[in-house]
Amino acid sequence: MEKEKIVVLSGAGISAESGIKTFRDADGLWEGHDIMEVASPIGFDKNPALVLDFYNQRRRQLKEVAPNEGHKALVTLEEKYDVIIVTQNVDNLHERAGSSKIMHLHGELTKMRGVQYPYKIYDCPGDIVVGDVCERGSQLRPHIVWFGEDVPMIETAVTECEQAAILLIIGTSMQVYPAASLINFVPQNIPIYFIDPNPAVNQSLYQNLTVIAEKASTGVSKVVEELMNS
Structure with missing residues (x-):
């Protein structure tokens, strides 16, 4: 049976916990x-x-620095789901944690x-x-990818979002475009989880949105446990 696709949008918040400013x-x-x-x-x-x-x-x-519990928890999801991580981060912490499909929107250090x-x-x-x-x-x-430059991977990221069965947003302000627009390309009514200590999202705009106002290391583990048991 084909695995359901989870698209993860990750931002600076998940790396900040590993000590990356x-x-x-x-x-x-x-x-x-x-x-x-x-x-x-x-x-x-x-x-x-x-x-x-x-x-x-x-x-x-x-x-x-090293991957934290947030990075590591995402790897577990691959046992049950087809997981693609679309990250705004330029570090390699997702790779080092063991995630297998990672798209870097803003390049790689x-x-x-x-x-x-x-x-x-x-x-x-x-x-x-x-x-x-x-x-x-x-x-x-x-x-x-510097300010004022094109984001060459954005079209590919849009395609992934259009195919998502579940969306996870982790540690991003959702204020930096074009990455912030990706939430608008997922199918209507799919579950969306927003994990951030200060989530900047209008909950009334999205159906099935669950906000977890926690840092990645604890919030991601909770969502992963829920998804693995569902």
Whole structure:
């Protein structure tokens, strides 16, 4: 029998519990930097060394943190369901927890690409510095979707949402577009679970919406237990 599809939309809140800082926590500053300095093409053009160093530090930090109970609980769902995780996060904590189908809307910290050749993606094991180039001679940059850039995976994410039997939203403000629009593409009347300590959603707009105002590490485990027993 074909497994029911669960689409998981995950955001910064699930990674924050592992110790990864989010820029929203600091009023538009990310680790002391204005967000447009370190997460926009204009910022990169202006000061590539600063931007590369910023992401080098994020990459180093990623090696010091581990998946939390929220990440791990999602893996259990794969025993019973077809689970696709559509994440706004650029870390690899879902992968390290053991989830098998993950779509990164905003890119991945552990990958890089040439500025002029965005479609050839390379693994990025360590630091990138000014002067590091791809095989075609183009300066390397983090494989991250910056503000003002297209989100190439969004159409694929929409297709997944259209096929969902259950939707889980975890640790996201649902304020960053186009990711925030994905809730509008799931079939009407399917169960939607929204897990966030400060859920910003209008409950009257969605049928079958269950809000769990908790952090991911406890809230996800509760929902997973319910779904595994249903």
